[in-house]
Amino acid sequence: MATDTRILTLARPAPRGILWSLFLTLPILIWSLLMFGNPNAHADRLGHIAGAITAVFMVALFFMMMRTGSTYRWRRIFFVSLGVLFPISFIHNLVVARGTMGIPIEEMIAGRTPFCFMPIPLLILPAAFTRTLVFPGSIASTSHSIAAMVGVWMALTLVLGKGWCSYACFFGGIEEGVAAVPARAKIRKLDPRLRYLPWAVLLAMVLLSLALFEPAYCMWLCPFKAVTEYVAARNLLGLVQNVIFILLFAGLVIVLPFLTKKRTQCSWFCPFGAFQSIFNKISIFEMKIDKERCKPCLLCQNACPNLSLSKESVAQGDTLMSCMKCGACVDVCPRQAIVWHIKGTEIAWKPERARLMFLYSAWAMAVMFGGSIIAQGIYTILHFIV
């Protein structure tokens, strides 16, 4: 108890003034106008309204980040909105174009399967050995093509590293939203070995994709097929695939996040997340723990939605390589011992500068990529309302 009192005496600094916060938000305001102010970007009035709402939304969240000094809760609002609005616009587009969420075989033969980022690691070995992409899409002809998504992924990974999973992934927001619902976790003891599971899934799926010459994860294990599109069940095998998708979605994206308050699909299952962790090594931004300030209360470990902190890593002053840079640990630390950090610089020396440089990069990407998806979702909803 005495320790708690001492911790609480190190209060968070006072919020920034409104004018200074507005000044810091100005670059994002200009960026949002650039992204959503293009009159040719949307053809009709509803498109302009959706773009304007999105721009105001993204700028307001960034302003609150600047004003309060807190990152996680404002980012979470964006991320959950992204996770909810993506399926709305995606499913609507599918139903309008095809009348169903099930992708028929003729669409696959025609190369019209939209390519998401999940199969990227699965394509590498077949492409390396045979120059063949094992995905029924087109390489370059549409905005949903393989090359377009690979281009987006490479550029955003260069900027964000594993931060992709907190600022760009259009799936993770669903479970982050579910995890935010209960006040307390019902299951608190989580086996730390479970955090190695995504690596096992990644290895298995990469090898299976090479052996079967198909995107094995998409065909068999992707929980998000339940809210996007799936192979139309032509036979018993297809039915089994779809039952697996629904069970995995219900278990990993709804039930377990609710019980644990963690992003369990991301922490325990997602092979793309494991693959993306590799790119944290080349990212210049990271989280560091100032060991002199840290009295290991492990609030950060409890707050981390991705199990990216352990007792050992805290003792060493680092997060694990799966850290998504969501900022939950920084926000919760009562001693401000966890800080945003630029590699090569002294730990805890002007951490706000590191935070700002990361957030400008990350939020610019969030506005450009996630923002456009949010705008489409809002457009779909407006389309139904008006």
Added chain:
Amino acid sequence: MKLRATLGYTAAALTVLAALLTPFLLMGLFSKGFVALGFHVDEMYSGGPKVRAIPMGAYSIDVHRPVYPHMLQNEKPFVQLDWQPVSALPQHISDTVDIDGDGQPDIRVSFDVPRDPKAPLHVDVDSLNPRYEAMRNAGKEKYSRLIVRVDKAILVRVSLRNP
């Protein structure tokens, strides 16, 4: 330490710059770079390149190169034939096709052409050459054995017997 910090800040500033350049330059650059690597979509999906066209009057039959499965792919080798354009096809097709171009017919293909583009298709294939498998009332069970309508063509995939 000072040099490392300078390098760190330089890299961080370059990251911010990369973020600003992403929609205008980097995304397109990386996409074009990926296309330039010369990959192609698995022929099990795309059907392989067209090798010749057989004129049939108002319509034609495009013959594709045979496609062979990779590794443990759960499909048979097949050859794809495209009847096109659909608008020029009669209500019933019954054509003998010389697939390998040796002057001898290899298969006889029969199917109805419904005017409703969403109506299900079924095909009968009689094998006139033991290299090709016969099909009865086949729909779209597998990539290597199907009939589907794709845009302005009706595609029939005929399985090859394993050598």
